[in-house]
Every structure is written in C-alpha cells, then in structure tokens.
Amino acid sequence: MNIKVKDIINILNRENQIVDIKVLNQSDIISNVTYNSKAVKDKDVFVCKGLNFKEEYLTDAISRGCGLYISEKIYNYNIPYIIVKDARKSLALISKLFYAEKTEKLKLIGVTGTKGKSTTSFFIKNILDLYLKSKGKMLSGIISTIDTYDGSEISESSLTTPESLEFYKLLNNAVNNELEYFVCEISSIAYKYSRVYGANFNVGVFLNIGYDHISDVEHKDFDDYFSSKIKLLENSEYIVINKDLLRYDEINEVLNNKEKDKIFTFSIDDKADYKAINIKRKNRFTSFDLVHNGETKNYNLLMSGLYNVENAIAAIIVCEILCIDYKYIFKGILGSAVKGRGEIYKTKDGKKTLIVDYAHNELSLKRYFEFIKEEFKDKKHICIIGAPGGKALNRRKEIGTLCYKNCDEIILTSDDPFYESFDNICSEIMSFIPKYKKIRVIENRTEAIKEAVNSYKNEETIISILGKGSETSQNYNGISRDYISDSVNAKIFVEEYNKNINQI
Structure with missing residues (x-):
C-alpha cells in the first residue's frame, strides 16, 4: 500500500x-x-x-x-x-x-483484565465461529497471548498485543480476507505504549484487575496500570464489565460518559445486569444459570473454577450484543477448550494429576489455588513455577507467599529469565518462603516436570505446572530458545508413566 x-x-x-x-x-x-x-x-x-x-x-x-x-x-x-x-x-x-481506514469495517472486540483474557477471547471466538460456519462465512480473527489468526494463517503469538504496525496490518489482512469479526486481547502495555492507539472497538470487556506488571519497564505503580486498563472502555461503543472487580466504583467516571443502554455489568456475587446463579460442578463439568432482564438461560462448561464462569459470562454478553443466537452461544461455551489453560492430564492408576495452567500473578494464582483446594482436597500438591526476569517484580513475592501457603512442595524453574540471572530470580522468590518448606530448584523446565512426575510414587499427587501454558519458547539474554511447551511435556510424561505401569 x-x-x-x-x-x-x-x-x-x-x-x-x-x-x-x-x-x-x-x-x-x-x-x-x-x-x-x-x-x-x-x-x-x-x-x-x-x-x-x-x-x-x-x-x-x-x-x-x-x-x-x-x-x-x-x-x-x-x-x-x-x-x-x-x-x-x-x-x-x-x-x-x-493500512487504511477500511479496518473500520471489522466488528472489533477487545478483552482486557489481569487474568482470563485468553480464555474469554477464545470463548468468544468459538461462539462466533460456530455461527459463521453455519452461514458459510470466514471464521473470526483473533490476536491473543496464544495464537493470532487474520484469515490467512494461524501463528503463535510472541506478545499479548503486537506493536501498532503489526496490529493494523493484521486488521487490514482480516478485511482483505473478508473476515467480519476480530477478537483482540488488550494488555495494559498496549495502551501505555500506544499499540492500539486510534482503534475503535465495537465491544470492550473488562474482566478483573489485580496488582501486576509493576516495574521500571512496565507500569510505575498500580494507578498507572489501572488507568491503562480502563482506556479500552473509553474507546469502546459497548462495554461489558465485571461488577465484582477491584476499584469498580472508580470506573464510573468513564461509564458516565457512555450511553447507559450500552453498558452491561455481570457478577457471580452482586446485583448486576447479568447474574450467575446455581453454579454447580460435577467431575470436570460446570453448569450455571444466567439471569438477565428476568429471563434465565442455562449453560455448561468443560472447565472448572469460578473464574471460568466469569470468563464465560463475559463472552456470552459480548455475543448477545452481537445478536448471536442462544444455540450458538450454548454450544460454543460447552465446546470451548483453551490451550495451556486448565489442561488436565491423569495417569491410568489415578496417582498423578498434571494440570497445565497460565496462572502467574497474584490474582490468577489465588483463584487457581482456590480451585485446587475445592477440586482436589487432601491430595499432595507439587507446584512447578518460575518468574520472568527484569519485569513484574512483585510477582516474586506473590509466588513465594502463595505457593508456600498452598503447596506441599515447590519446584522453582525457568520462565523467561531474559537478561537476569536465573539464580537471582529464584533467590528472591525463596526469600519469601520459610526455610523449612520443601523447595527444589531445577532450571531446565522439562527436567522439573519429569522430576515432579517421578516423585511420591505411592501417593496421589497433584502437579501444577504454572506460568507458561502452551508457550513454545524461553527467552534467555534476549534470545528466544525453543521449548516443547508445558502442555506437550505433561502429555509425554504421563504417557511414559503409563507405559511403565504396563511393564510392571
């Protein structure tokens, strides 16, 4: 052009x-x-x-x-x-x-929050794709932490939200490929560094917020982080917002400038436009009823955790705003599985349960550990986790204190150390863990997972593999190294374990 x-x-x-x-x-x-x-x-x-x-x-x-x-x-x-x-x-x-103003032809959906962006984005995409397939149309596009799709190819993402040049190029490709809908994860950095400056979203979703991404290279303090998050709402025609989120009352100034009939709140605890009730779990299924304007609709999830109910509600509201029929929303929510988010792998003898999840900050770890305590009571729990180098420094304290409170054993491993010493990162995390707690330090992430699977052979053990999900690289000194991914590693080691059982 x-x-x-x-x-x-x-x-x-x-x-x-x-x-x-x-x-x-x-x-x-x-x-x-x-x-x-x-x-x-x-x-x-x-x-x-x-x-x-x-x-x-x-x-x-x-x-x-x-x-x-x-x-x-x-x-x-x-x-x-x-x-x-x-x-x-x-x-x-x-x-x-x-890349021209024709990108305005897309129905653009933005999703922000400290946790749940990827899951919610893929819930929305899955629903839209079922609808689009039924009409013989191109599938929806997506920019996410996991994958990017612009109508031409699916590629693994390196950033939650790409730089503005790539962002607008992807939207342009989507229009050229005749896509109608495009779902975008919007990070706080995306607004702080103007990656999506000038973009107008049809629907903006604000899921939650916690204390994260505070460092010299990210946000100077929580107020800076918070103000970057709410910019999505300022640039969205319709707003979907979790009424239970931290500092909700402070968002009213933004909401007051919007048309009231284009703002939709949701909650699992409080009065809201959409309220989830009768939340029930059975095995790996979660069911709930969603009440809106006196009407109740039932939904089922293949994922556990109240946080995934919240993610599902947000996706449901978005698709109702976009006038998608209930039958597509119901099937789309039920059929959604997100790579590297809540993936569960069990050995045949039932003694090892490996869970791959992206939980990596205070909010996501708290909710993840709540789910573990409810779902796997009285089971030994090993947590494999690390922290990135040079950024989000507050995570080290959060990882140390939360893993100490919720895990029987902690294995510290690599998670994109960048230019910082792996040993330094681990030492800082360990400074928040009492010395009597069982801790192992294994830099090689694959070896860390293997070691956990081979531990406590006669006990039922939950092995949480946290922080990277389906990511296939590790960054050392600014250089990206290939990594097989936590998801693939979990699958491989469960298969090896099962073979050994059969040989006994």
Missing part, C-alpha cells in the same frame, strides 16, 4: 505530534514503514521508537536506503526527518493510515 509523505505530515499535524521537520518533497511516495532497521528497503520510512532504541539502528536503516526517519530527537544525518512528541503514538497513526 502506498501513501505520500504529505499524508504522514497531515495525520501527525492533526494529532499535534510534529516538533520539527525537514522534508525535501512532500509528494514522495512511501511504500513501506518499519521500526526494524533490518527490514528497511530503498526510500522506506524508519520509525525510531522504544526504550532500548540505539542510534546504531538508525545508522543501519540509512545504510539500507531509509529515505525518511521519524524520531523524538534529531540525529546528525543528512537525510529528511520528522521530529515528533511521541514516536509510539506517531507509529500507530502512520500504521493506521498506511
């Missing part, structure tokens, strides 16, 4: 972004925009953005033929430039311009 330099200048001027400018010819055609210097080709626009940006990246871009750079500061190179107030916001504006 081609645009002119003057188009970029106009959109940046309209948003009051331009500080200084040196452009030779505003009629020059721009055929590509990038922030990756290695992707630059002749006359491309290169955007200098990010906390880790180095001047050498611009040097590299110029050597590859960069015709114009956009930056928050002037560099000593004799090529055209546009100096802006906010490079990330400018990138989003240019990305939306470059």
Whole structure:
C-alpha cells in the first residue's frame, strides 16, 4: 500500500505530534514503514521508537536506503526527518493510515483484565465461529497471548498485543480476507505504549484487575496500570464489565460518559445486569444459570473454577450484543477448550494429576489455588513455577507467599529469565518462603516436570505446572530458545508413566 509523505505530515499535524521537520518533497511516495532497521528497503520510512532504541539502528536503516526517519530527537544525518512528541503514538497513526481506514469495517472486540483474557477471547471466538460456519462465512480473527489468526494463517503469538504496525496490518489482512469479526486481547502495555492507539472497538470487556506488571519497564505503580486498563472502555461503543472487580466504583467516571443502554455489568456475587446463579460442578463439568432482564438461560462448561464462569459470562454478553443466537452461544461455551489453560492430564492408576495452567500473578494464582483446594482436597500438591526476569517484580513475592501457603512442595524453574540471572530470580522468590518448606530448584523446565512426575510414587499427587501454558519458547539474554511447551511435556510424561505401569 502506498501513501505520500504529505499524508504522514497531515495525520501527525492533526494529532499535534510534529516538533520539527525537514522534508525535501512532500509528494514522495512511501511504500513501506518499519521500526526494524533490518527490514528497511530503498526510500522506506524508519520509525525510531522504544526504550532500548540505539542510534546504531538508525545508522543501519540509512545504510539500507531509509529515505525518511521519524524520531523524538534529531540525529546528525543528512537525510529528511520528522521530529515528533511521541514516536509510539506517531507509529500507530502512520500504521493506521498506511493500512487504511477500511479496518473500520471489522466488528472489533477487545478483552482486557489481569487474568482470563485468553480464555474469554477464545470463548468468544468459538461462539462466533460456530455461527459463521453455519452461514458459510470466514471464521473470526483473533490476536491473543496464544495464537493470532487474520484469515490467512494461524501463528503463535510472541506478545499479548503486537506493536501498532503489526496490529493494523493484521486488521487490514482480516478485511482483505473478508473476515467480519476480530477478537483482540488488550494488555495494559498496549495502551501505555500506544499499540492500539486510534482503534475503535465495537465491544470492550473488562474482566478483573489485580496488582501486576509493576516495574521500571512496565507500569510505575498500580494507578498507572489501572488507568491503562480502563482506556479500552473509553474507546469502546459497548462495554461489558465485571461488577465484582477491584476499584469498580472508580470506573464510573468513564461509564458516565457512555450511553447507559450500552453498558452491561455481570457478577457471580452482586446485583448486576447479568447474574450467575446455581453454579454447580460435577467431575470436570460446570453448569450455571444466567439471569438477565428476568429471563434465565442455562449453560455448561468443560472447565472448572469460578473464574471460568466469569470468563464465560463475559463472552456470552459480548455475543448477545452481537445478536448471536442462544444455540450458538450454548454450544460454543460447552465446546470451548483453551490451550495451556486448565489442561488436565491423569495417569491410568489415578496417582498423578498434571494440570497445565497460565496462572502467574497474584490474582490468577489465588483463584487457581482456590480451585485446587475445592477440586482436589487432601491430595499432595507439587507446584512447578518460575518468574520472568527484569519485569513484574512483585510477582516474586506473590509466588513465594502463595505457593508456600498452598503447596506441599515447590519446584522453582525457568520462565523467561531474559537478561537476569536465573539464580537471582529464584533467590528472591525463596526469600519469601520459610526455610523449612520443601523447595527444589531445577532450571531446565522439562527436567522439573519429569522430576515432579517421578516423585511420591505411592501417593496421589497433584502437579501444577504454572506460568507458561502452551508457550513454545524461553527467552534467555534476549534470545528466544525453543521449548516443547508445558502442555506437550505433561502429555509425554504421563504417557511414559503409563507405559511403565504396563511393564510392571
């Protein structure tokens, strides 16, 4: 897609972004925009953005033929430039311009929260896909922590919400592939760093919020985190919100600016537009009734935990807003299974139950351990878990204190240490665990799972494998290394265990 330099200048001027400018010819055609210097080709626009940006990246871009750079500061190179107030916001504006306004044709659903974004997003997608299949239409698109689909291909995600250039490119691909619906997980960082700046959502969902993502490279404090989360509501036509979430009353200012008949609250504890009642669990099934405007509808889940009931309710409301029939919603909720979320693998003799889950912060761990206590009373419990390097530092205390209270044994393992020492991460987690608690440290995640499966051979044991779910990589020193995934490892070791049983 081609645009002119003057188009970029106009959109940046309209948003009051331009500080200084040196452009030779505003009629020059721009055929590509990038922030990756290695992707630059002749006359491309290169955007200098990010906390880790180095001047050498611009040097590299110029050597590859960069015709114009956009930056928050002037560099000593004799090529055209546009100096802006906010490079990330400018990138989003240019990305939306470059991939055209036709992305507005999509029915865009945004889902945010500290936990449950992926599960809720896939609940919504599953319902929409059943409906779309019945009409002979293309399946819905998705951007999530797990997978991304734009109508062309399914790919594993590396970020919850991609950078704005990729975000708008995916939406553009979806329109070109004749998709009608697109579901997006929206992280707090997505708004803080303007990854979805300029996007207008048909429906915005706010599931919950807890204390997470507080660090020098994320949010400076909880208020910053909270304010980033509620921006989705500000940019959504319809709002679906959990009335039980922390600091709900503080969101009223945003809600007061919206049309009242386009706001839908839900709860499992309090009065709300949608109220879940008669929540029951039997084996791996959860059933509940959902009351709205005096009408009661029944739903069943193949997933346990009250938090998944909340996720399901949010998805149900979204699909009702989109006028999807009950039969598709009922079947879609019942048939939903999400990779790396609440996956259960049991050995034939019933002595080992492996659960793969993405729980990794205070809110998700609390709810996960509540589920374990209710579902697996009086069983020995081993927890395999780690913490990422260099970010979300509060998680280390949360992991230490919550695992100490809820697990018989803790195996600390790697979880994307990035540039930080694995030993340092473990030492900090262990500082919040009394010394008498049984702790093992096994850096290799596969070996940690294997060790847990081979422990306590004569006792019924629950093995919680937490934090990565179906992810297939580990980041060490900024380099992504292949990892088979917790899900695959759990399946392999259960199969090996079963073979050994048969040989006895």
